[in-house]
Amino acid sequence: MPLLASTIFSASIVVAQVNTDNELDLDPADWSEKDAGIPVTDPLTLEKCGSCHAPDEKGNLSRISWIRATPEGWSQAIKRMIKLNGLSITPEEARSVVKYLGTWHGLAPEEAKPVMYFAERRILDETIIPNETIHQGCASCHAFAQPMSSRRSHREWGLLQNMHKALYSQAEVQIDHAAEGEAASADSSKKPATRGQVALAWLTKEAGLHSKAWADWRPRIRTPKLAGKWLISGKLRGQGRFVGEMTIAPAGDDFTTTTTLRSLETGKTMTRSGKGLVYSGYSWRGTSAGGTQPATPADMTGTLRETMWFAPDQSSAEGRWYWGEYHEFGLDVKMTRVTGGPVLAAVSPLGVKTGTKAMGLHIYGASLPADLSAADLDFGGGVTVRKVAVLSPSEAVATIDVSAEAIVGLHDVALNGVVLPKALPVYGSVDYMKVTPETALAHLGGIKYGKGYEQFEATAWSAGPDGKTGTDDDFPIMTVDADWAMKEFPTVTYDNDVKYVGQLDKVGFFTPNVEGPNPERRFSRNNYGEVWIVATAKTLKDKEGKPMSAQAYLVTTVPAYKRWDQPEVSQ
Template sequence: MIPSLRKGHLAGLAGLLLLMPLPAAAEDGPALLDANCGGCHAADETGVLSRVKGQRKTPEGWLMTIVRMRLFHGMEITPEDQGKLVHYLSETQGLAPSEAADYRYILEREPAVVEDVDAPLGEMCSRCHSAARFTLQRRTQEEWDLHIDFHVGQFQTLEYQALGRDREWLKIAREEIVPLLAERYPLESDAWTTWLEARKPEANGTWLFTTTLPDKGEAYGRLEVSGDAQPLTVSGSLVTAAGEELPVSGRLNVYTGYEWRANLDIGGDKYRQILAMSEEGDRLSGRQFLHAEDSLGGAFRAVKAGGTAAIAGVVPSTLPAGSEETVQVVGTGLGDVALSGALVASGGAANLYGASIKVTPSDETDGLVSVASGEASAENAIAVYSHIDSLKVEPAFGVARVGGGGGSAGKVPARFDAVGYWNGPDGEAGTEDDIRIGVVPARWTVAPFNEEAEHLKDVEHAGQMDTELGIFVPGVAGPNPDRPFSTNNAGNLKVLATNGDVTGEGQLIVTVQRWNDPPIR
């Protein structure tokens, strides 16, 4: 079992609040909105409340708004009603699947995304928060303009900070940024109109999935979703690549017709799922992570049982040559399995999760393998390798944060994967034609990133790397008398992964606590 490394924060609170019981009838929403918001927001001639009517957001976005109203404006609302209100606003003023698709990484708490934000939004907005935070909102031009007023009023030093005091920030914000935001992220859109009218996917049923657990690697399983009212009941099982079976149980709410938010117990560990159902209702995708520490998690992919034949994935997805392995093809409607490419085999046995097949790649086997069963197929789903030409550390740049020491912020670890590659046709490593093998076992170490890190003994003080899992747990927060000037346990480290005679290198910054950690950063 993975120990809890971090105390609760707003992101964790979101996991609880978004699992509150929801109203059985949508007509409860308007009355709830008026009762809790009408005291400050005036209604127009149609009864719609000012400010509220000009915005659309994700469930996390609406939760953040309500929490801000509570913290700064004295709004009083019960946790149950807060959950219902978030649900109502997400249903009636949310984002269509296509509008949220490119920015799901921020909802899923992906820890290693580097955004590429064009000017002038990079200098004016992303200097303080992620670009995904404003791209996951839709507003009228008037509301974008009022949003500028909110920033100036709420953050009085905004124009005196870096990238604010060197320009006419307020003038640029009003004359350039507001029209740009209104054009790119308008309140009204064809996508949202179409989604409001569309038939919504059904969460109830059986889902077959693949994922990755931080301490156990690749895994697969099935989820049974049932219930007549939200939160729905989730039960099932998960099987690791090593064959360990773990029970799964928990609760699920669905927002905006497709936004899947679940809290699960998997073998005694608490996990959070932030997923999206496909518009057709036959697939799930997103990220699953430890509820106590969102940096430790992995991708989650699922297909719904009972529909057309489909494959969610294969476990394991990388096979060392020369050893007998049982490959689990995870999916629905599967029969005999056919492997083609570097490994040719057919047959298999149907089971609760799809179908399994035993294979024994020869000692010299190298290459990618496609999987097919009936009409379902997955290209290059398996890599068989007898050697590795090069390794890359993913993410190439990671961040961990010191914590504990009596403070309210716990340690924030970082997790890395070693990804093997073969040289492409040019015979050289590190070029565009390299062929990705996938995640492979490695021995993990850290080293000083530069001379300054060596001088400050960052390896000694910044934390510890698990040599097998690639999980780095940072040091304790607060002054360290053994360091120059009694500074804290920050550090600048190389992350080294070694498999055989090849080594990959990444960088890890160990830095201070994050005191403000909202559901959307």
């Protein structure tokens, strides 16, 4: 499971939300279920789950009918039932049960999208944690997206807390600890609220079993009709942008795929084939392979896992195709269905400076009209299209002028009524650089355990219309060709981490060192450590005429010796 840092955007706690009824003096197992359950109708699920989860007269199965979860959540539950409760089920049966539960006891698209980063295996700062108490009680050991990938009744949230106390030694201390903030200074005559009580009240209100989103979505669930051609645009850190097409064909209840990708940096084309299935009408899980052995760990010609969120109208999709021992490599993907009319995917090059004249801007898409004219294109105020040359139905070149007074920002690219939003950065100056990711994690390995790599990338940024760096109108312009180096991040007087953590190559790719004690280090420490990753631009200069630079923080740590059982759903 990826390690995700946490950003808390609100430290306030509304103590009044904490339930002070006598119910809290009882074990959640003794609480009465007040929510209406969701009946289980699938015969196989009834057969495999009904012997332990007692049915009632309404068709509900105990526990199961009061939970909704993502496919990964249901898969995790089934694996737990096998390991702890002796469930006998074949992989094919488990796959069928997960598909049923992930669809009819799943999440609505609006509920799933904010936590898709969890299924996509992204490492990022979480911004969905409501306060410090819930951060400490629910997100100290795992991402907050873990509980937010499910919806439960009040009783089921209480039983989930019970399960944590039973299975994980530290959970009882975490859950029963006094709440932080306002809750910690509650009326001294009353028993202070605990983190568990605050979390239970919040989750019951904000992530209850029933919601308007689910009530609206449930009658709309239908068999996904995804067959046909889809236009792809994607970006892979360190390797640039890609465009291409995916052809999806039905294969029983699932799908097969054939994908062609073209690098906008090198022009190289690759072909992939794969398969996928869809849960709840919108949630794609798939695999694909390029058919050749990867030459390097970052080479995406091998097998990729595909996690995508399809729009409810099944006209577009977005997600991440990832690989690596720690899922550290990933192609960020957007797809649009090709239906016969023009579709836009990307423009190149990025970063058009104000005052530019007669620049050739490549437009990538599908079904571009052969008679495309300058009048058909619109790049926003201050950008004039002189002429257009159509190279193929998937590529055209527009010759543009950019006024010195053009508004800086991310301009739309429009072909009559078809719009590619915020696709063309127009800038007056490069105001600063960033290194992505700004905070990163790598894992030692190579002897007994796999290595966890990291790819860094330098990006030029504009301060935006207000001219102030670090404000909301700042925007990225383009990637920057840079020289790369590591610098010590001092934590102790004898720090020498740069010497031991690993190697950074000329394109910002970090390869960690091997795991295990190192007799050359003081105290025979492992090769872990903290360093700065520094990028220095080869051509960009700051206001003082010096090369622009930026840095990121990298922690190189030991391997994940223990993996919690939360793999992807089997395909």
